[in-house]
Amino acid sequence: MFGEEYDVIVVGGGHAGAEAAAAAGNMGSKTLLVTMNLQTIGQMSCNPAMGGIAKGQIVREIDALGGMSGIITDKSAIQFKMLNKSKGPAMWSPRAQSDRMRFAEEWRLALENIPNVDFYQEMVSGLLIENGKAVGVKSSLGIDIRAKSVILTNGTFLNGLIHIGEKQFGGGRAGEKAATGITEQLLQLGFESGRMKTGTPPRVDGRSLDYSVMTPQPGDAIPEKFSYLRTPVLTTQRDCFLTHTSELVHDVLREGFDRSPMFNGRIKSVGPRYCPSIEDKINRFADKNSHQIFVEPEGWDTVEVYVNGFSTSLPEDIQFKALRTVKGFEKVKFFRPGYAIEYDYFPPTQLKHTLETKLVDNLYFAGQINGTTGYEEAASQGLMAGINAHLKVNEKEDFILKRDEAYIGVLIDDLITKGTEEPYRMFTSRAEYRTLLRQDNADLRLTPKGYEIGLAKKERLIRMEEKELKSDSFVNFFRETSVKPEEVNPILDSVNSALVKQSDKMFKVFSRPKVTMDHMLQLEAVSGFVEENNLDREVLEQTEIQVKYSGYIAKEKNNADKLLRLENVKIPANFDYSDLKSLSYEAREKLNAIQPVTIAQAARVSGVNPSDISVLLVYLGR
Numbered sequence: 001m002f003g004e005e006y007d008v009i010v011v012g013g014g015h016a017g018a019e020a021a022a023a024a025g026n027m028g029s030k031t032l033l034v035t036m037n038l039q040t041i042g043q044m045s046c047n048p049a050m051g052g053i054a055k056g057q058i059v060r061e062i063d064a065l066g067g068m069s070g071i072i073t074d075k076s077a078i079q080f081k082m083l084n085k086s087k088g089p090a091m092w093s094p095r096a097q098s099d100r101m102r103f104a105e106e107w108r109l110a111l112e113n114i115p116n117v118d119f120y121q122e123m124v125s126g127l128l129i130e131n132g133k134a135v136g137v138k139s140s141l142g143i144d145i146r147a148k149s150v151i152l153t154n155g156t157f158l159n160g161l162i163h164i165g166e167k168q169f170g171g172g173r174a175g176e177k178a179a180t181g182i183t184e185q186l187l188q189l190g191f192e193s194g195r196m197k198t199g200t201p202p203r204v205d206g207r208s209l210d211y212s213v214m215t216p217q218p219g220d221a222i223p224e225k226f227s228y229l230r231t232p233v234l235t236t237q238r239d240c241f242l243t244h245t246s247e248l249v250h251d252v253l254r255e256g257f258d259r260s261p262m263f264n265g266r267i268k269s270v271g272p273r274y275c276p277s278i279e280d281k282i283n284r285f286a287d288k289n290s291h292q293i294f295v296e297p298e299g300w301d302t303v304e305v306y307v308n309g310f311s312t313s314l315p316e317d318i319q320f321k322a323l324r325t326v327k328g329f330e331k332v333k334f335f336r337p338g339y340a341i342e343y344d345y346f347p348p349t350q351l352k353h354t355l356e357t358k359l360v361d362n363l364y365f366a367g368q369i370n371g372t373t374g375y376e377e378a379a380s381q382g383l384m385a386g387i388n389a390h391l392k393v394n395e396k397e398d399f400i401l402k403r404d405e406a407y408i409g410v411l412i413d414d415l416i417t418k419g420t421e422e423p424y425r426m427f428t429s430r431a432e433y434r435t436l437l438r439q440d441n442a443d444l445r446l447t448p449k450g451y452e453i454g455l456a457k458k459e460r461l462i463r464m465e466e467k468e469l470k471s472d473s474f475v476n477f478f479r480e481t482s483v484k485p486e487e488v489n490p491i492l493d494s495v496n497s498a499l500v501k502q503s504d505k506m507f508k509v510f511s512r513p514k515v516t517m518d519h520m521l522q523l524e525a526v527s528g529f530v531e532e533n534n535l536d537r538e539v540l541e542q543t544e545i546q547v548k549y550s551g552y553i554a555k556e557k558n559n560a561d562k563l564l565r566l567e568n569v570k571i572p573a574n575f576d577y578s579d580l581k582s583l584s585y586e587a588r589e590k591l592n593a594i595q596p597v598t599i600a601q602a603a604r605v606s607g608v609n610p611s612d613i614s615v616l617l618v619y620l621g622r
């Protein structure tokens, strides 16, 4: 390793770093993963779960492209749920409870299985830069390692500062030291940095809890999984449990407020709005006398339990005393107290769509360093940075996903166009084309692209093509086949839908509200078609969505196509907006800073109005 030159060096083995190294390595780049502790590759810093609303869609997209997070999650899951199943399919979101230790172990094994990936355990304290290009890293022991590109995925480690009550100490996570040197060097190079904050709840001993007074939260009766490949489906699952805080719990917590770093000004940075600490919830929603606590096992075999909903940086004695007043926690024993952490991030408007920095060539940032929060957000950025670093080293075209193609496209475009001043997490509402960006069709949207760039394997493409072919032919079957009133009326009657008087196309009947695939399967012709063509659950689900939501899907596709025209109007690189006096002052300033590459991206920059876009279109001769 010493003296060798790599194609790609990935700094950090968290979710972003692991995906970045896997992508670059699998695509054929000679890759080095340098991380502070090889034992913590793929470590889940906070909750032992992957997916959830909008995040689950991201994991499926990572998988569809040929990334690893979905496979790792399937191999280490202890419970699976499809959230929002009562809503339309655009909202269905897979979520798995993971075995924390196995998740990390599976990541390590997966990376070790990639021959192109080398490992080195040390802290990177700086970058090697020559002529405005990143050419390697410098370790804290003073070792220089050269590479054609560098991806920084430092997570919460850059000048990390941990807070528990009045105590504060340097650290990247509890029990791990903070990383120094990189921020300082990047600032000297002209980068801008900021501080953010996040927090985590205490972990407790499951043997000390009384589950009999809590409500079990089982997984789905028929669990699904994340990967489109043949990964294991759960045959048994572990339950989570639900309990609640009470006025008494809140009163005990309030006793510690004067010692809280959140309230006495010691924590100055902004935390994740949608993952507030328990003290924040009590403070902000003073009228609520109870909050939910989800009691989540940390794995198959361990007794350690994650107390979801009780994130806190109050003094540990207060955390403990308050937790003992929660129903079922009267005899609780602590494994680890909760804490908050402040860390450096780099406003992501300093990046291009490839996640390469605008200031230094061949330097990429991915994950929490870009101001995001969450494993899925981090992993997807790592994947894209790994792909793009590999492509650039090989002088190939950039790989960019558009907003109508993937949540990953929405995420990166939001980050680099709008920036973020608080930890950014994905929501379905951030995507304007969420009917197109469903969890069920990530393979159809992205696997051909993943295959084309050389990441997704042939097996993946074949599976996807087979699914597409079969669901298309099943949809056609519904379009072409008629059904008689005497066959279909019992079904329509059972869902209180108006009866038909003459034969009608099955597609029309199936499109009616409340008529489901299960109903249609009661028709002999339909079940016969399924049997004859050997259609599996995935194909049935895909067909049902294609039939029932065809109108919405077509409308959204149409809207996306219209906008695509603006996506195709390119703005010259390094365009100087200062002289375009018909633009508002704010638009000139923001556009100069962001340097959008297309008119559509310019329209998404905050502070740029439709009138500014008209000016630009006229100027560009459109």
Ligand code: FAD
Binding pocket: 011, 012, 013, 014, 015, 016, 017, 034, 035, 036, 037, 040, 041, 043, 044, 045, 046, 047, 122, 123, 124, 125, 153, 154, 155, 156, 157, 158, 172, 173, 179, 180, 182, 198, 199, 200, 272, 275, 339, 340, 341, 366, 367, 368, 369, 372, 373, 374, 375, 378, 379, 425
């Ligand atoms: P990380 O997972 O932090 O990984 C960074 C990696 O880089 C580590 O392996 C580290 O050892 C390595 N590293 C760092 N600097 C160097 C260096 N200089 N040299 C070598 N290696 C280095 N997310 C949520 O969605 N909700 C939450 O409520 C939430 N709470 C959190 C609470 C805490 C206390 C923490 C620490 C994180 C929390 N997160 C939460 C965030 C979640 O853990 C991250 O979003 C996710 O792990 C980010 O992935 P990453 O790969 O960017 O960084």
